[in-house]
Amino acid sequence: MEKDPGCCQDAAKTGLGPEAQLDDVVGAHPDYNEEEEEQKYFRRKRLGVLKNVLAASLAAMLTYGVYLGLLQMQLILHYDETYREVKYSNMELEDIDRKVLMGINVTPVAALLYTPVLIRFFGTKWTMFLAVGVYALFVSSNYWERYFTLVPSAVAIGAAIVPLWASLGNYITRMAQKYHEDAHYSTLSHGTLPGFNTTVLCSLPRSASLIMVESVLMAAAFLAMLLVLLLCGAAYRPTEEIDLRSIGWGNIFQLPFKHMRDYRLRHLLPLFVYSGFEVLFVCTGFALNYGVCALGLEKLAYLLMAYGFSASACSALALCTLRLRRHSPLLAGALLHAAILVTLFCWAPEPRRTEQAPLLYAIAALWGAGSALNKTGVSVLLGMLYEDKERQDFVFTIYHWWQALAIFTVYLWEGLPMKAKLSIMLLALGLAAGSYGWMERRLARHLAYRLPRIPRPRHRVSGYR
Template structure:
């Protein structure tokens, strides 16, 4: 590779290195990488080189993608299955629903400061810290009471806010590194990485819910439930090991001047600047238009995790069959994520794929509004399975395309952008769980449909007219 190509390769990933450091202290944005190249020995500056064996398909960042995906698969096959059962297992005084509502309320509040925590800890350490709350929540379910579930739910909300901002940051930076190494566009790499991650992630619903189906179907007694939680703690252990194997981005792209360990004045200035930029994104015009869609993603998750499992599946088939139907939902979500990510190459494709998912979920909502009661027969079971598949496809499009969109629109504010998603998504989920015991199902369905239509309209303004709409520019 020529010297000029080396410089171009480093310039392409300069923001990645500046945005994520695994050191245990605060850091500042590094100056131009070209300047660093000129003032330092070239051998001391790592360069993402493309070898003939890469051929545009492989780079070290792909390994990071696989480790991250497997970690989240094993962690969330445990948590996802328990979350689906939460409102059905702990029905006394609404303990299950209240726990989930407080969890997402805590996540909402904590998301305001989660970007700062991710920048402080570094994305890998933030992921590891974020997993601790899931351990506590699953352990609390072994001895469910108001004294165990409520504190565990609040703590999980705090750690989950950090985990998901760290995930979005880590994945976006890995995709950009891959794009630079393999000479492909960042939009393509981000879309592909998000598709593969969410495809593997969504398959947790298949494995976890099949495990819960088997144990709850054939072990009806209480010990069967305890056994289920013990099995899931083992899965959490495997997922944590994969997270430990992640490479810090600072290890991959570490250059620039030393971290400001002793310069407390400059560190304080940087910290205030970062916090200011995080809150400023709350009022950024493109983000304001996207808020409704971010809210809808939270509402649609609350519907499938709560209303669908508690008010539709359980009355017709019993709690043991929640796992079976949700496994089908998870399979559709996983396949849909892989397909959506493969064809996500820019703003136009993101708009088309997201609209297809929105139309799919709108049809499901209208069917549920027309038919809200189901019988314990194979005809209704097949219908519910089909609706679960359609909902999973819609969920896949929202997860993959919003992740890709935020990475494209906010390359310099990745942590803050993903924090905004978790703030609005978790706030909507929390509100939906709180309201589910006070509002009838028909009203909830119509409200969900109305938010979906309005959110897609605002979303299209952002993705289809980003240059012509001058007032969107911040």
């Protein structure tokens, strides 16, 4: 029996054949623009990266602000002799303060041994979360100030300092790499200050007021934890984190030491040390010896706020320097700090002269600008020199470990005269600038550098796959 040719022609015209029906189901929509949808997808990813960076930065700001605010409150309260006698007459408070500072400043010396293991085991985001939680624990220990609450929490926070800042630096650098990929998809001091009146409080604070202040600080610390937990996305995909962990814990332990064979990192070590010097110097040496001498202990908070606001604003504006050569922010920050150190070396404040306040606030703000240029310059430089995501956590651990060693050194030199401290700062700054310049010269001559080999991931296969 022959087929009717008219029926075949009608089926072809109406598109009822098998291939035509399949195209109607799985074919592209007539209004679908693949290029436009791809642009929307990567725009959403870039906005997600910006959200992660803002959340991590805000959490770090809250954490460090709470930490410095609490230490400052302890310094003022524990320094007042009347407050100590009324509330802590049966406690050796000065001995406890010394041990708290020792726990905060000495414990990070051992951080190089465990920080890479923590970051690889928990992941970058969860290491940040746990470290911020340790800072919250330190705040909670101040609700009941005793030896067995303050000293262990100080040791814990000392152990968390390097993991927090190493994981944060690694996280921000990884987010910068993700943003680039998506954008180019087509292509302190001891408890007393000698030489001053030991009673600084007009009236003793009520316990309810102290509890309210500590509760606000505790809420800020919990807010920082929630920001990291809820708003910060993962720095790596799950398969990448598995690969990072599966190179072996022995290799993870050794690789930070092996990376120091690289001459680029060795030349940057003086810069890392100075970065630790200058942060603690402005909070202790300058604020206590210059600010408190000229303005009084009650103005200490305002000096540190001027430094903090200036550093925050200049850190945001430092993004504009990315179009410049990479040594520009580092050298600008070094020159600014050198000028301030020479000024402090040649000038001695007069006690209780409020007309010196504008100069002191200007110095604090300028020092914050120099610190911002220094910190952003170092982070950008490390991101450019070590683009391999498998090495960044090791590099940032080394950076912040040497910062911790510098902070420990500042803790040890506390008894030195101010002129000696300023001389050490100037020497460290000159050595850091010269060593960095020598590194850039060696790189310009295309001298080969030595990088340790990252072992291949060793996945254990078990069962049916």
